[in-house]
Amino acid sequence: MTTASSSPQLVGDAAGNADLSPRLQALVAGTCELLDRAVREYKDVVYSNSLGAEAMVLTDLIATHVPEIEIFTLDTGRLHEETLALLDRIERRYQRRIPVFSPDSAQIEQYVRENGINGFYLGLDERQSCCHIRKIEPFKRAIAGRKAWVTGVRREQSPERASNDSIAWDDRYDLWKVSPMLDWKEEDVWAYIKARNLPYNPLHDKGFPSIGCAPCTRAVEPGTDARSGRWWWESPESRECGLQPRRRVIPIKVESRRAAAQ
Numbered sequence: 001m002t003t004a005s006s007s008p009q010l011v012g013d014a015a016g017n018a019d020l021s022p023r024l025q026a027l028v029a030g031t032c033e034l035l036d037r038a039v040r041e042y043k044d045v046v047y048s049n050s051l052g053a054e055a056m057v058l059t060d061l062i063a064t065h066v067p068e069i070e071i072f073t074l075d076t077g078r079l080h081e082e083t084l085a086l087l088d089r090i091e092r093r094y095q096r097r098i099p100v101f102s103p104d105s106a107q108i109e110q111y112v113r114e115n116g117i118n119g120f121y122l123g124l125d126e127r128q129s130c131c132h133i134r135k136i137e138p139f140k141r142a143i144a145g146r147k148a149w150v151t152g153v154r155r156e157q158s159p160e161r162a163s164n165d166s167i168a169w170d171d172r173y174d175l176w177k178v179s180p181m182l183d184w185k186e187e188d189v190w191a192y193i194k195a196r197n198l199p200y201n202p203l204h205d206k207g208f209p210s211i212g213c214a215p216c217t218r219a220v221e222p223g224t225d226a227r228s229g230r231w232w233w234e235s236p237e238s239r240e241c242g243l244q245p246r247r248r249v250i251p252i253k254v255e256s257r258r259a260a261a262q
């Protein structure tokens, strides 16, 4: 279990990263170096903030070290209140507005007319169609004309992500994809959140390791696949919204994050 007492030993840092372990300092340095390189090479770089735990780390690093990177997020219209409140807390903490991209209302109305308000439960096609309207289409609008986008994926999350390059051409969206957190472990993420006293979604403390839309996310027992609370009624292979490549499934054990954040 990841707990405060099992976190890496903390040390001080006069450069502003107080109370970060040497490992965290190295991860922070590598992440910022990659973000800096992306800005130097591509200039027009955006970060798609998922408002998950990794996003709290990346938001902090971008806001404090590489503020040239624009941060945006998606509001699908079906997010938890806790997630929306977190967005407000982030804006207040960093004193910067985070543009919110929302689905096209005409497409939503059409979808609901055809499938009902919770049509995503009807089947895979209906669910993926909802994700396309509420996530993919707004995401494409957000990155249109940009040169690179930043994502918080980590290697340990799936076999596909394990073999990712930190900078790679994303031919699904036709721009560069920058993944500066590939080598972060889950315990690193929570150790950084704790050391920097960052805001995070309180649902993590209630057994939600991965948080998406409210009707499609539920709490899971410690020790189960981190993604098993997302679209739990589907087979594990289909449990992606489409923003990231489809994954092959191997069990990834998660520990309670409540203790880590305490």
Ligand code: SF4
Residues within 6 Å of the ligand: 076, 078, 120, 127, 128, 130, 131, 132, 134, 135, 212, 213, 215, 216, 241
């Ligand atoms: S996660 Fe659920 S509610 Fe959200 S866009 Fe996908 S299907 Fe729709």
